[in-house]
Amino acid sequence: xxxxxxxxxxxxxxxxxxxxxxxxxxxxxxxxxxxxxxxxxxxxxxxxxxxxxxxxxxxxxxxxxxxxxxxxxxxxxxxxxxxxxxxxxxxxxxxxxxxxx
Amino acid sequence: xxxxxxxxxxxxxxxxxxxxxxxxxxxxxxxxxxxxxxxxxxxxxxxxxxxxxxxxxxxxxxxxxxxxxxxxxxxxxxxxxxxxxxxxxxxxxxxxxxxxxxxxxxxxxxxxxxxxxxxxxxxxxxxxxxxxxxxxxxxxxxxxxxxxxxxxxxxxxxxxxxxxxxxxxxxxxxxxxxxxxxxxxxxxxxxxxxxxxxxxxxxxxxxxxxxxxxxxxxxxxxxxxxxxxxxxxxxxxxxxxxxxxxxxxxxxxxxxxxxxxxxxxxxxxxxxxxxxxxxxxxxxxxxxxxxxxxxxxxxxxxxxxxxxxxxxx
Amino acid sequence: xxxxxxxxxxxxxxxxxxxxxxxxxxxxxxxxxxxxxxxxxxxxxxxxxxxxxxxxxxxxxxxxxxxxxxxxxxxxxxxxxxxxxxxxxxxxxxxxxxxxxxxxxxxxxxxxxxxxxxxxxxxxxxxxxxxxxxxxxxxxxxxxxxxxxxxxxxxxxxxxxxxxxxxxxxxxxxxxxxxxxxxxxxxxxxxxxxxxxxxxxxxxxxxxxxxxxxxxxxxxxxxxxxxxxxxxxxxxxxxxxxxxxxxxxxxxxxxxxxxxxxxxxxxxxxxxxxxxxxxxxxxxxxxxxxxxxxxxxxxxxxxxxxxxxxxxxxxxxxxxxxxxxxxxxxxxxxxxxxxxxxxxxxxxxxxxxxxxxxxxxxxxxxxxxxxxxxxxxxxxxxxxxxxxxxxxxxxxxxxxxxxxxxxxxxxxxxxxxxxxxxxxxxxxxxxxxxxxxxxxxxxxxxxxxxxxxxxxxxxxxxxxxxxxxxxxxxxxxxxxxxxxxxxxxxxxxxxxxxxx
Numbered sequence: 047x048x049x050x051x052x053x054x055x056x057x058x059x060x061x062x063x064x065x066x067x068x069x070x071x072x073x074x075x076x077x078x079x080x081x082x083x084x085x086x087x088x089x090x091x092x093x094x095x096x097x098x099x100x101x102x103x104x105x106x107x108x109x110x111x112x113x114x115x116x117x118x119x120x121x122x123x124x125x126x127x128x129x130x131x132x133x134x135x136x137x138x139x140x141x142x143x144x145x146x147x
Numbered sequence: 148x149x150x151x152x153x154x155x156x157x158x159x160x161x162x163x164x165x166x167x168x169x170x171x172x173x174x175x176x177x178x179x180x181x182x183x184x185x186x187x188x189x190x191x192x193x194x195x196x197x198x199x200x201x202x203x204x205x206x207x208x209x210x211x212x213x214x215x216x217x218x219x220x221x222x223x224x225x226x227x228x229x230x231x232x233x234x235x236x237x238x239x240x241x242x243x244x245x246x247x248x249x250x251x252x253x254x255x256x257x258x259x260x261x262x263x264x265x266x267x268x269x270x271x272x273x274x275x276x277x278x279x280x281x282x283x284x285x286x287x288x289x290x291x292x293x294x295x296x297x298x299x300x301x302x303x304x305x306x307x308x309x310x311x312x313x314x315x316x317x318x319x320x321x322x323x324x325x326x327x328x329x330x331x332x333x334x335x336x337x338x339x340x341x342x343x344x345x346x347x348x349x350x351x352x353x354x355x356x357x358x359x360x361x362x363x364x365x366x367x368x369x370x371x372x373x374x375x376x377x378x379x380x381x382x383x384x385x386x387x388x389x390x391x392x393x394x395x396x397x398x399x400x401x402x403x404x405x406x407x408x409x410x411x412x413x414x415x416x417x418x419x420x421x422x423x424x425x426x427x428x429x430x431x432x433x434x435x436x437x438x439x440x441x442x443x444x445x446x447x448x449x450x451x452x453x454x455x456x457x458x459x460x
Numbered sequence: 461x462x463x464x465x466x467x468x469x470x471x472x473x474x475x476x477x478x479x480x481x482x483x484x485x486x487x488x489x490x491x492x493x494x495x496x497x498x499x500x501x502x503x504x505x506x507x508x509x510x511x512x513x514x515x516x517x518x519x520x521x522x523x524x525x526x527x528x529x530x531x532x533x534x535x536x537x538x539x540x541x542x543x544x545x546x547x548x549x550x551x552x553x554x555x556x557x558x559x560x561x562x563x564x565x566x567x568x569x570x571x572x573x574x575x576x577x578x579x580x581x582x583x584x585x586x587x588x589x590x591x592x593x594x595x596x597x598x599x600x601x602x603x604x605x606x607x608x609x610x611x612x613x614x615x616x617x618x619x620x621x622x623x624x625x626x627x628x629x630x631x632x633x634x635x636x637x638x639x640x641x642x643x644x645x646x647x648x649x650x651x652x653x654x655x656x657x658x659x660x661x662x663x664x665x666x667x668x669x670x671x672x673x674x675x676x677x678x679x680x681x682x683x684x685x686x687x688x689x690x691x692x693x694x695x696x697x698x699x700x701x702x703x704x705x706x707x708x709x710x711x712x713x714x715x716x717x718x719x720x721x722x723x724x725x726x727x728x729x730x731x732x733x734x735x736x737x738x739x740x741x742x743x744x745x746x747x748x749x750x751x752x753x754x755x756x757x758x759x760x761x762x763x764x765x766x767x768x769x770x771x772x773x774x775x776x777x778x779x780x781x782x783x784x785x786x787x788x789x790x791x792x793x794x795x796x797x798x799x800x801x802x803x804x805x806x807x808x809x810x811x812x813x814x815x816x817x818x819x820x821x822x823x824x825x826x827x828x829x830x831x832x833x834x835x836x837x838x839x840x841x842x843x844x845x846x847x848x849x850x851x852x853x854x855x856x857x858x859x860x861x862x863x864x865x866x867x868x869x870x871x872x873x874x875x876x877x878x879x880x881x882x883x884x885x886x887x888x889x890x891x892x893x894x895x896x897x898x899x900x901x902x903x904x905x906x907x908x909x910x911x912x913x914x915x916x917x918x919x920x921x922x923x924x925x926x927x928x929x930x931x932x933x934x935x936x937x938x939x940x941x942x943x944x945x946x947x948x949x950x951x952x953x954x955x956x957x958x959x960x
Contacts, residue, residue, distance in 0.1 A: 047750045047946045048926060049610075050907035052937040055578050062300075063577055064947045067605055067749065070296045071831035073554075073838070073849045074329065074349070074356035077210050078246075081253035084307050084354045085280050091303030092281075109279065116249035119222045119242060120210040123835050123850035124718070127221060128948035135950035140941055142951075207852055227852055294597075296556030296605065296829060345463070345544030349847065350553040352830070361466070361545035362531050362560065370464035370544065 057142055058094050061133055065090050068129040079126030082117040086110060086130065093143050103143055110137070168234045183214060183225035183236055192238050195247065195269050197254075198330035199226040200380050202443045203340055206331045211250050211269075214238045222246055244273060251275040256283070257308045257354075259326045262384030262395075280306040287311050290324070291363040295352040307354060313392075316365035319373050319452045321392040322358075326385035329356055333377035333386060341445050346371040375451035379434060379444050388432040388452075401426060409436060412450040417441060419450050430454045463544050468531035473623070475536055477525040478518050482511070482540060491539030508542040513863075515543055515551050515845035519558055520787075520826055527567065527621035528559040543845070554847040556605075556829030557787045563597035565621040566645065568630075568638045569604035569788075570595070573749040574943060575906040576606075576614040579632075584614055587635035592642070600642045605831065606749035607631070607788050610906035611658045611913045617788055618646035627790035628652065652791065655759035658752060660913040660930075662760070668880050668892070668900045669873070670916045673760030678795050681802040684763040690808065692882035696771045697816055704775040705731060708878065710886030712898035716873040717743060717836075718945075720897075723874055729858040731776045733866035740778035741843070741862055742769055743871040744785040744792070745827050745834040748946035753902040754872040756914040758785075758792035761876075762799040766822065768875040770808065771882060773820045776868050781822040784839050787829055796824055836869045837861075873902055893919035905930040908937060924957030 051060065065087040074080045089106040096102050114130030121127045136142040163178040170183075170190045177186045182205070187194050198209035205227035213222035217235035222243065225236075237243065251270055255277030260266045269275070284305040314322040329349065337344050346369045350359035360369040378386040387395075394400040405426045412419040419442040424432045433451050437444035470478075479485070485492025489503040518537045522529050529552050538545040552558050570588065572581045585595070585603070593599040609615040612631035618641035620626040628646035630637045631653070641649060655678070656662045662674030677683040684690070696704045709724030730738060742765065746754040757765060769781050785793055800822055803809045811819045825843050827833050833842045837851035840862045861867025877899055881889045890898045897919035903926055906912040910931025917926060923942065933939050939954030952959060 047748060047944065047949065048903055048905045048907075048923065048930075049574055049578070049750045049943040049946075050905070050909050050927060050930075050933060050939060051578055051941045051943065052908035052933045053940045054937065055908065055940060057941060059582070060574055060577060060943075063572065063574060064749075066298070066300055067573065067831075067947050069298060069353060070556075070605065072353040073830075073832045073847070074351070074353040075849045076208050077250050077253055077328070080329070080354055080356070081257050082249075085253065085256070087300060088280065088303040088306060091300060093303075095302050095304075112245070112249055113253075116246050116253070120213050120246045120250065121221075122207070122210075122852065123832075123838070124948070125832055125835065125850075131945075131948055131950050132943065135952070136941075139956075140951050140953060224852075293553035293560060294556075295554055295558075297596075297602070345546055348544075348546040348550035350550050352554050352556075352847075359546070359549065361534060361549040364466055368466055370546065 057136065057140070058090075061136055061142065062087070062090050062094060064132045068125070072125065072129070076120075076122045076126065078116045078119075079121045079129060082113045082121075082126065083129050085113050086117075086133065089113070090133070090143075107137060107143060110134075166230045166232055168230050168232070168236060170236045171238055177230055179230070181230050183216070183223065183228045183230060183234075184212060186230050186236070187214070187225055187238055194225055194238060195265065196226055197263070197328060197382050198332060200332050200335075200382075202437050202445075203332055203335050203380060206335065208330055209250070209254070209328060211247060211254075213243060213246050213250075215240050215243050248273040248275045252277045252279065254328055256280045256306050258328050258383070259310070259323075260383060262326060262387075263382065282306065283308045283310065285310070286325075290355070290357055291350075291359060293351040293355065293357075295355070298353075298355065314365075315389075315392070317367055317373070317389075319389055319448075320375060320378055321387055321389055322366075323385050323387070323392070324357060326383045327358060328383055328385075329358070330382060332380040332382065333358060336376045336380045336445075341443075342372070342374055342376050344370050344372050344374070347377070373448040373452060374446060375433075375448070376445045378451075379446075390431050394426075394431065400431075405431065412446070414447075414449040414453065419446055421446065421450055423454070429458055463538065463542070465535045465538060465545055466531060468535055470530070470532040470536035471526075473525055474522050474530065474533040477521040477623075478533075478536055478540055481518055481521045482514060485540060490542075491536060504542060511541040512543055512845040513843060514541055515548060516555075516825065516828060516842060519548075519552050519555075520828065523558050523621070523828075524625035525621060525623055527565045528561065528563050530562070534560075541845075551845065551847055554830060555787075555827075558828055559597060561597060564600055566600055566642050567597075567619050568601045568641050568646075569607070569617045569619070570601055570633070570638060571605070571607045571609075571613070571615045571617075572603045573606035574947070575610035575750050575912075578907045579613040581614040584616075584633060584635050584638070588638055591635065591639060601638055604788075606747065606751070608746055608752040608755050608786070609658075610750055610752050610904065612653060613906065613912075616641075617790075618642075618649070620646050629790065655756065655791070658756040658914050659760060660911045661915060667916050669876055669902060670756070670760070670914070672764065673756060676761060678760060678762050679798055681763060681799070681806060681808075684761075688883075689763055690767055692879040693767050693770055693774075693808070693814075695882045696774055697814065697818075701731065701775045701777065704771060704882070707886040708775070708881055711877075711881040711889040712886075713874070713877050713881060713889070714897065715870065716877070716901070717834075717871040718948075723870060723877075726858060726868060726870075727772070727776050730778075730866045730868045733859060735859075735866055737779040737865055738777045739862040739865055739867040740769060740773045740776060740781035741839060741867055741869045742781065742783045742875055743834060743836065743839055743869055744783050744789075745839060746789075746872070747786055747827075747831040747834050748948065750906055750943065750946050751904050752906075753904050753914045755789055755792055756902075757872055757876055758789065759795055762792070762795045763803065764876050764879060765796070765872055766799055766803050766809070768878045769822060770813070770820060771878050772868060772870065772875060774818065778868065779820060781820065782843055782862070783822060783824045784827060784833065784843060785824055786827045786833075793824065793826060800824065839869065840867070907943075908933050910934060920960060922957065923952070923959045927957065
């Protein structure tokens with residue numbers, strides 16, 4: 047599946063939609079996915095509301111990485127294991143969310 | 148009581164093959180069919196567990212007992228994974244500790260764990276900080292209205308929780324789902340694994356899931372028979388005797404001052420064992436030993452709650 | 461079973477909806493009127509308890525008829541199928557297309573997922589919010605995850621409960637269309653665009669998987685046969701089951717659902733399981749945001765899936781197959797339903813298929829709005845009438861699958877690849893694509909592109925070539941980023957076009 051996004055698209059909204067999607071679609075059986083998808087969305091919401099002043103999101107990005115890792119390592123099924131893929135790639139490959147490392 | 152125990156015949160069972168594996172570098176042999184958790188316990192590793200129940204089929208939902216298994220892409224739930232020959236298990240790697248810490252943080256930030264045994268020690272051991280996700284969201288009055296696939300996304304300033312009003316709808320026990328980690332043990336005990344009453348199930352989906360009767364009707368309207376076998380298996384105190392709930396509210400509940408006496412239930416001839424929890428010469432709750440061959444921790448309403456006559460002095 | 465229910469009773473139309481699915485109730489033990497003999501004799505037993513798998517279908521029946529599932533209707537379903545009411549409730553509250561709260565008969569699900577978001581869903585929703593109020597049961601419109609019509613984004617699905625239910629996909633949609641569906645009814649909307657719109661290559665020479673889309677009448681088995689349909693099955697029946705498995709192994713076909721497991725090996729492992737019966741499940745719960753390739757086949761060439769499943773069942777010894785179709789694909793459901801009926805009538809399904817003495821039949825099970833049901837073990841729970849929660853693996857489906865029996869689960873695209881393998885032979889098929897990844901591959905290309913759609917490309921094409929195929933971004937725009945693999949996939953930058 048290939049989804050092309052041009053320069054008119056607000057990438058943060060797309061990331062929030064993906065995070066909201068996983069929160070809605072998590073079955074709720076295991077803790078990493080049930081709670082992790084909620085915490086992932088909350089952190090992205092904070093970042094979206096914070097704006098992107100350099101460095102201001104470092105704490106939330108660390109939190110996203112921690113939560114993403116446990117979803118990937120400890121979820122029962124592929125949904126939880128993949129719930130952080132898109133956000134992770136947006137941070138690492140697109141430089142989205144203005145990480146200052 | 149002890150006399151009957153000595154006369155119980157020893158069950159031999161079929162001979163079982165031993166499986167040898169490695170746990171944290173130590174070689175250990177355990178009977179075929181054992182779990183990784185059994186093997187870890189055998190070498191003295193203390194693995195935290197929450198949703199694991201000694202009388203229930205592992206649900207491996209809480210993910211606090213995860214270990215690393217060589218060759219596995221993801222971590223493995225030790226409570227349910229069976230041992231295999233020569234498997235290499237590690238219980239204390241960086242990855243395992245990270246996973247335990249995060250699971251504890253996620254649970255601690257969303258559920259009231261104040262009456263969950265051992266959690267405080269684990270939080271300290273894994274340096275978990277459940278407060279890092281922000282201040283808890285206020286109590287939700289609509290957790291029993293289910294619209295799967297829908298949620299209200301706030302601005303991320305508060306961390307969503309299970310916080311909700313306690314369910315006090317009968318004189319025998321209380322359901323405080325703010326303390327519920329959704330381990331499914333009560334559902335399994337009420338359903339096919341023990342009681343076959345089917346009064347409760349998980350309703351809703353994802354973070355909005357709740358243990359519930361149909362349409363959230365109160366227990367007296369539901370199929371509940373008040374066996375209390377759900378209370379017996381609840382790992383967090385979300386389900387508790389009304390007596391315990393009231394005493395906790397008054398501030399008089401004190402486990403250090405309680406004695407536990409195991410005795411035989413006198414209501415019928417089945418032979419269930421009761422453990423009476425007594426504080427100030429009053430029975431405050433009743434449990435049942437899980438290793439007893441008759442009931443395996445299960446009772447009926449009479450054994451579980453029929454103790455008031457003892458106290459009519 | 462001796463179950464306890466509340467006093468709530470079902471209305472006439474709720475009962476009728478359930479009865480039409482499972483027949484009249486013959487005694488009090490099956491949820492009918494209790495008479496004097498019912499007190500002295502119990503009926504049903506294991507047989508009554510084995511009806512659990514119909515829970516989801518019964519919930520659909522009621523939800524389709526009245527728009528929501530009332531306490532009385534829930535009790536009736538429980539009584540008829542011998543399932544505790546708390547269990548029925550737990551299933552009903554798992555699926556997004558069902559409502560356990562009263563709601564109007566007309567509901568419109570407005571897609572706000574990634575492809576629609578990129579093409580103006582926000583504008584539609586902002587207008588609806590101003591005109592109808594915030595989304596929810598009260599205002600009649602709801603946000604929806606991907607509806608799988610990304611080539612015509614932004615999309616919506618309007619539903620009007622009744623007898624029969626009216627389901628109508630609106631794509632592309634406007635706020636006016638949604639308001640019209642709610643105020644006048646979805647039946648008044650213009651007919652849905654042709655399925656061929658999803659396949660810009662339709663009619664091109666050299667296509668394999670999509671060759672019939674746009675050329676064949678998806679409603680006609682005769683037309684299917686006239687377009688080389690059922691030749692692959694003939695070939696398979698000549699070869700025998702073991703040879704079919706060997707041919708699929710030789711083809712190198714790998715599962716197209718994401719895990720890329722060798723299909724032939726999966727079939728071989730299941731065929732060899734001593735436990736009986738074996739089952740076949742087609743995963744048509746295509747819910748990954750931005751994905752609509754299954755729909756292109758189901759709506760453009762539905763008989764091809766049925767033929768492919770018949771071959772798969774023959775090879776793996778399955779006695780029964782299930783197509784688990786996502787609930788948001790009403791046209792696919794209608795066309796598949798028609799195709800099954802036609803195939804049965806012609807002896808391609810059912811008892812003694814084409815006089816070989818071998819019997820196999822298929823049924824469609826509709827999902828009800830749960831992405832997780834595309835997970836290969838959650839799909840079993842859903843078909844069996846439970847919440848669509850994934851099971852713990854191991855054991856794996858080849859050993860313990862649907863109803864606890866050895867089961868092959870393949871998705872739609874994987875299955876239809878079996879037809880060219882039978883027609884060309886495994887070795888010739890393996891020449892297509894690359895050495896590691898054989899065969900043709902379907903790509904769903906959507907977003908800000910001139911010609912979004914499902915494209916058939918051999919493995920090995922670059923991302924840039926595929927973006928080019930879809931016409932590139934509109935004049936004057938630049939490519940910012942590309943999401944690969946859906947919500948569970950990854951982003952790459954707009955300039956990383958040399959990725960394979």
